Amino acid sequence: MTKRLTGISLAAVLIVGAVRAALAASDYTPVTDERLANPEPQNWLMTRGSYKGWSYSPLDQINSGNVKGLVPVWAVSTGVDSGHEAPPIVNNGVMFVATPYSQVMALNAATGDLLWRYRRKLPEGFSALHNTSRGVALYGDKVYLPGLDAVLVALDARTGNVAWEAKVEDWKQGYYMTMAPLIVKGKVLVGVSGGEFGVRGFIEAFDAETGKSVWKTYTIPAPGEPGSETWQKPDTWKTGGGAAWMTGNYDPDANIVYWGVGNGSPWFGDQRPGDNLYTSSTLALDGDTGKIKGHFQYHQNESWDWDAMNAPMLVDFAKDGGTVKGLLSPQRSGYLYWLQRDNDGGISYINAERYVPQNVFKEIDKNGRPVVDMDHKPGTGRVAQFCPGLWGGKDWPYEAYSPKTGMVYIPANENHCNKFEGKVEERVPGQWWTGVAIPDFHFSVDTKAGFYGEIKTYDVNTGKPGWRQLYSKSMMWGSLLTTGGNLVFGGGTNDREFRAYDASTGEELWHFRTNSGIQAPPSTFEVNGVQYVAVASGYGVDPAFQQQLLGDLLGWQKDVPQGGVVWVFAVGK
Template sequence: MHRRILAGLAVLALAACNTAKEPSPAATSGVTDAMIAGAAEGEWLSYGRDYAEQRFSPLTQISDANVGQMGLAWFADLDTARGQEATPLMHDGTLYISTAWSMVKAFDAKTGALKWSYDPQVPRAKLVDVCCDAVNRGVALYGDKVYVGTLDGRLIALDQKTGKVVWDKPTIPEGSKMAITGAPRIVKGKVLIGSAGSEYFTRGYLAAFDAQTGDEAWRFYTVPGDPSKAQEGKHLDAALKTWSGDFWKLGGGGTVWDSITYDPVTNLVYFGTANAEPWNPAYRNTGGAGDSLYTASIVAVNADTGEYAWHFQETPEDRWDFDSNQQITVADLTIDGQVQHVIMHAPKNGFFYVLDAKTGKFISGKPFVDGINWASGLDPVTGKPNVNPEAKYEITGKPFVGSPGAVGAHSWTPMSFSPRTGLVYIPTNNTPQLYAPDPDWKPGTTGFQLGLDVSAGNLPPDKAVRAATVEAINGALVAFDPVAGKVKWKVPYPMPTNGGTLATAGNLVFQGTATGEFNAYSADAGKKLWSFGTQSGVLAAPMTYMIDGEQYVAVLAGWGGVWDVSAGAQVSKKITPNISRLLVFKIGAKGALPAMPPSAKRVLDPPPTTGTEQQFAAGMKYYSNSCSVCHGSGAVAGALNPDLRHSTALGNPKLWQEIVHDGLLKDNGMVAWKGQFTPQQIEEIRLWVIKRANEDKALGGN
């Protein structure tokens, strides 16, 4: 399994108390702290390019005047047919990427020649512990090493020139359902990384590791532990007052799966935290209401020690999966005639926040999308949301159609900020979701643990209802003015979950789309200036670099992620295939992609519907609350995972049990569910999937 047990409870306790170890000397050659801070024009050395995570390039060779002449310089096919979410890094002529399954590759940035490739051999069974595909968002560079976090929770250092392993360290407890999907960040000789998993009874943290040795320097927990024991810091003693009941037995959540930003001006590290676990507050605050600190928050800690500095909770007592893990951007803005050093954030909940970078004081918070209905607005002084009573479904006992939904008004796909225009370019989503409390919920052993009945959101076998739902869901590229608190321009898209953005001094914004385009827009007005067909959806954010006097733009294409695997196939206007590639462009290039492979049209041919209405109702609930995470809402799968309506096992109850109950296909990622479901319940799932397949067949679906 390539995991090692952490070295004793005493070591864990020491690390948890934020006892900083003496770090190894900072890098003086290769990629240094000064180089990351300086962000040389022609290179891209960190996930967001610079410490401020602005994703703004000062390069101007490619501009609004000539971007129409840009073409494909080279491309590289990838060997991982899952979602691709990484931002490439470029240093000294080499382009470094991570791919799905946490693999790492190094290419000659000018020619595309592969220099080396590394596979950490992540067990495929780990996929059951991951909400949103086997993705990885990128690597970090420091000194002569490349760092990658793996899906099974390891932090690995590789030699930049050869790809050989320098060290390989576990970061999560043995057997944990945590995973790593985010990109590490480098801060003063330390590698910072958190973990994903706030739907799986986990306890969130951010940890720092010595860049030379991999030894843990400090660990900051985001939610309290067992109240009967000493907490790992005064900040957790304070947080305990906002929880009740046996919340700690369910983990608490608050994972740090993305959004880590270092600010040299304040020497603070800012990071976002995920939802509380379970989503339904009735099961984690059984003694009464509480804010569930420090979930759905921005937290600031001292970069040297990991000690708490301040926090701002964007969604108190979150019950809608409004993670605050979206990119945090540092900037100097002129507000009311004065220059203020701020952080900017566009989280899932739909409000754009501007906070004082040193103190966390709320400056402003305005909607960056339309249709927000969980809150009427934010308090102008404190920034605390005015939550609408009907949004508290655990109190009303009634389903609530929330906007935004759990996919978020803005999720992990990075935004960018242009100091030239003063605008932030945000990939936004319009994906309402039904939240229904489940009064019969009990903690399980496998898959999501939400405290909700997700089956209430399944669409009926009605063409008109389905068509109206599909039409109501979409996305947009939004150019937001953080000072005025207003949208300046917007480009609508037919689908949500489009790619991250890149802003450049050439008055350009680049973005890929869910429907298979890579576009360039004028940064000041949003005029579409150029487009390239990518043959697959683009989730990742582009970057740009310069070699030998030529500017290049690079982006990873490859459809997947949460919308494909769980949320969107049932309500998508288009199912994008996965053709995973690295695409690199420059002015005057004439490259072309190979022809699209033919797609075979699948015809629904399920066994006859048998069973009772009681069995169908039970099977629908079991499927929706567990199986839909991978196989799609309403049993309609996306491009990556098997569509069970077409499964050859549907007509073979014995084979169905061997797969679902016994784990016959565990090496393919389909682990055994015998700890979660009885054979009878598994049979009820089969009967319901057959019923759904026949309903779709009658509607002319496939």
């Protein structure tokens, strides 16, 4: 039953020029482990909707039959520019939206009333490659925001007041944080960004109540630890990258956390000989201790900036006449992986399909290890072209899975490449240290291609491709949402559109032109018996940079207006 918000206290308190209307204690429902493991359909309690990471809601009031009547019911400006990449998180009528620059807005999800706002003051001289936020996490009566400056902030969900702060790392070394935390049994799990700055990635768990560190697991083993033999050159592990910059998924039954790991640092594998575990891998971690229980490395000695940052979705699928507990992951490398997970954290390879053209892997062997075409592997002083380019077959935007259709929906890009070579560079903490300067990326596209961005779909049981949506004049940078109403929602194109597709056929059923380009994941929720769909529109960071390049290459309009707005839609009466 949806809790009503009619009792919201709007006792406004003027704080630093901002109006704050604290929620009355009775108007906020604490978030529990049980609720996170079994989220109510009317809520969107975490970034991807559930621990399985499906980006799916069973709500079906808005469906393929009535979505044409979807209209905006309220909107709010975030007041900031740059790439908005956080979904509206909703807990019984209270919405929390994180924005770039480490800010959080709390809103009445039905009316749009602003309840409170948190603006983090970033340190003098601070900078981050990606100044975005990919969302907050909820637990108990708190809201958890990973600050860009590598400080985890716990806010009182009712007031926005800071409950505690915990330093995660030293931002001056190049560490920063953009992902949404993952809550696991009273702990707040975060991972760090900074792969382009030569950090050593890690995932750390903090006590949700006190902010004290509970465990910390590096993505790159120190000498003597399992996997350290894959770092053959002394000391390269210290600056080896492996950022953990996206949120993990979780199997509560097995108490296993699945977390994605980025590429190696610097980018050129010949500067760090060996397979370089656990770069470009999925890690399986014990939820209590952070101990690495298993892993799967998608490709070795990474040299293409193809992070494996997205944790795989926990999807069970057909195999050999039965059903296996699986992991499904469309990787930045352009391959879609079917993996099997066991209760001890083991991950085994089943199959992989190329979902966009790719010229690097000649084949993938029976253990899931690709055979690399060295002509397409850039190295130090060795130029190579590779396709897809460094932004990959897909970048971080979330794929979605619908248990109703049995299909996975992938926001993908193709017909683009990069061509470059590496240099040995001196590292300055906090500065770009990849071995190649951005002006030397030599990004290219097939100028005769009929499309660049797309949604690509597969039947997870048969592996057969399904419908496609092709975008002839845009890349695709939008996370997708599937619903019980047989719909797929997503933005991601440079024309500022937010769209709904029939999940079975791919037919575009509805669209709405927003203020800016949409990179953020949509979410859906219900308040007082009314289903809403919400999304933040606000273009920036990599899509905006890439759009500049495409303006030169294809004549596309370079200026996609920036500035964030949260849109909330419902079916008109």
